[in-house]
Amino acid sequence: MSTATDLALELAKNAAGRLVPTFVNGNDQTPYLGVGQYQPTGRKASPMIPSNRNYPSDGDKRVPDLETALRLCGLHDGMVISSHHHLRDGDAVALETLRIAANMGVRDLMWFPSASFPSQKPVIELMEAGVVHHIEGSMNGPLGDYCSRGKMRGMGVLRSHGGRWQAIQDGEVHIDIAVIAAPAADPFGNANGTIGKSACGGLGFALADSLYADKVIVVTDNLVPFPCVPWQIQGNNVDYVVEVPSIGDPSKIVSGTTQITRSPDRLLIARYVAEFLRDAGIMRDGFSFQAGAGGIALAFVDYLRRMMKEAGVKARFVRGGSTRYLVELLNEGLTGYILDGQTFDLDGVGSLASDPRHISTSPFTSYNYHGKGNIASMIDAVVLGATEVDLNFNGNVVTHSDGRLLHGIGGWQNCLFAKCTILALPSFRDRIPVIVDEVTTLTGPGELIDVVVTERGIAINPRRRDLIDATKNSKLPIKTIAQIQKEVFDLCGGRPQKPRLTGNPVAVVKWVDGTVLDTVWQVET
């Protein structure tokens, strides 16, 4: 396996003008070719053919504990272990899996989470001890810092939710053992996330793992007699089932209730977003939109809802991040459906469990680019955040402006394919300008980003003449992106210094088609 400090590192300039490695963690890489330019060839990955003869005829796959399950799966050095993040910061299972591996004396594992959280900071110790070789998945806070300082042995690989599905499906990542924490499961291995004391909503992020991994272990704190319905994870794909007292801390899995931000500045931006959707004619009967779980990306829903009521407009469907605010829309008849990728509060969980119009989606249906279309591309409007956006409308979500890893991509890249992609963000944060000359780390190409909404004004991508024309009579403060940048630079006392980065890559950012979009460089300490 190549390491991050390999001196014979080969870098190539990709279609976005970014320098990227062509060989990462033992695999050849294709540099980014442009939006929709890469044509995959070959067939999807496939697991080995199983046979009923090797599984209990009574359908009871239970084993006493997780360690037994891992041993039976043949856990050994160098394997790829995957986990999902539906239990968010309350997850106990992923860390426990890696700790058991440490106790068993296993080394050099690749951890492949769908996302990581602050409570998984102890993985740093496991990396120091050599149990974990590297992480391919988002790395927040302390884990991100560790990687940014060049301490991780392998290179980090950041993928979107859709990109993770694509990587598994295309055989780019081969999962040896998938460990699926499930709020409800039966002894056969059917599982869901909607019922039980640790209920989290859907389990979509674990779906690809269950289909493609060599071995699949379901871990639950709520074993029910067969059948466990609804079965989002099919027991027919599961090897072992483990019952534990608790899979995590419910108070950190979903919040009791979601509160919209009270910050007047954020609310102002949210109002501008809703007014833009109205003035541009995007808000109309039968339209669709996507909301986030918090911040501005959620707050705009409140304003939009009032405008929809006033205009007598109903959405055909909304996508989320579901929270009580989307559930309210459903109950008020303002949307026909909620398509739910991840549930954030108890109202969302309850609605998903009881309302047939509230439907679970997976990264396959919503986000996968190597498929025959996906839902995120069909949406009329999506509202996203970013750490930076540049004069060409390119966006960054993975690093701070100083180059340090901040968080993962999530569904952000996948959502860029919506008909109208809006980045809603403050024009500066703590004297740090958000509109920069060139993004520090390219996460999304500007040709897909249509509108930037800040408290100081709204900039429309010059490529979108249709949006510019549609809003020419709007009272909104529409400016060029360069004008907003200049206002902010004047406020902040000039152009900021550029970060001091080394020439050593510590992670790569993949595009939705598996090509390499940009490099995250080690920060100077």
Next chain:
Amino acid sequence: MTTAAVEPQQIFSAGRSGKDVRSDLRVTFEPRASGGLEIDLASRVSTYYGDSIRAQALDVLKQMGVTDCHLAIEDEGALPFVISARIESAVRRAWGGKGKRVLLERTAAQAPLQRDRLRRSRLYLPGSEPKYFVNASLHAPDAIILDLEDSVHPDEKDTARILVRNALRAVDFGSCERMVRINQLPLGLADLEEIVPERPDLILLPKTEAAEQVREVARKIAEIKHRHAISDPTWLMPILESALGIENAFAIARADDSIVALTIGLEDYTADLGVVKSLEGAESLYARTRLVNAARAAGVQAIDSVFGDVADRNGLRAWGEHSRALGFEGMGCIHPGQIPVIHEAFAPSKSEIDKALKIVGAFEDAKTQGRGVVSLGSKMIDPPVVMRALKLVERARAMNSIKPSN
């Protein structure tokens, strides 16, 4: 060499830092006898503006004539006008308040002055909290108030006035009227010295009880303006906050030509009466109606107090509508979320506007036809009613409640 004698062991600080602080900084200034200017910087944004902060610190110290010192800065993303203010404050604290003013380039444009403009909402900005300054105008209050009085701790009065002075020079407040609430005299005199040269549009005088107090402030302002060759007017708005103030309302309202409005401070007023401040406001009804009457009689605007419960939007709306019905033209505001509610409450209703437009139409007809009497159908409209309708239509246009074609 420094210009005042100072014990070398003493250090002087200004500003605040800490993980909960944003857009501010804490500076610690230690004058020395030799060794040049030594600066230690710890900043949340050092990667982006570290060089700029150091250069600015050196510049401020040099402008003040400091040649030898140790300056420690703990910065939480403060903007340049704040950095300059805090450093100047620390140095002036070392020198007993004296010291050269470090005046930043005047970058903020000013909206033209208008005696009788819309004053529906005036947003209080605590003078010691710079994080609220830069985005205040985006929420579109009719006015902002940089407060040096009750929202500023007694120990911070000196540094707040330097901060507010810098804000008046460097922060763009858009089309908002720029108001400053000074402290009661004699402390307020130091406020005036610092801020009058920066041409605030209006000065609020707290706890006014007698006409002579207003005249004293007006004289001081005139004297400062004369020294700085400023001829633009500076409006005044006395705040009545006691029983005596209310008693003298008319005399106060007429005390000086610069007075454009009269307002009331209900917290202090109800404390003076020894009553509890209620939601319905029965205990202050007399004071408020007396104020409206006195203001009208003196030809100035009557402006109501703030509504303290930020979360209670319905209560705010009810208060605002009642306030308008009593004759107030606006009220104070302590949170941007209150602004749209207040503007709605003080806006004339559609039916009022329609009626007023009809009267104005009849007035214009009478004018063009050379008739002395204005009539709508068979009904004669008295001159005061016509005046009120004209004023309402003018106000409604200013509030964008009437489309230009009307």
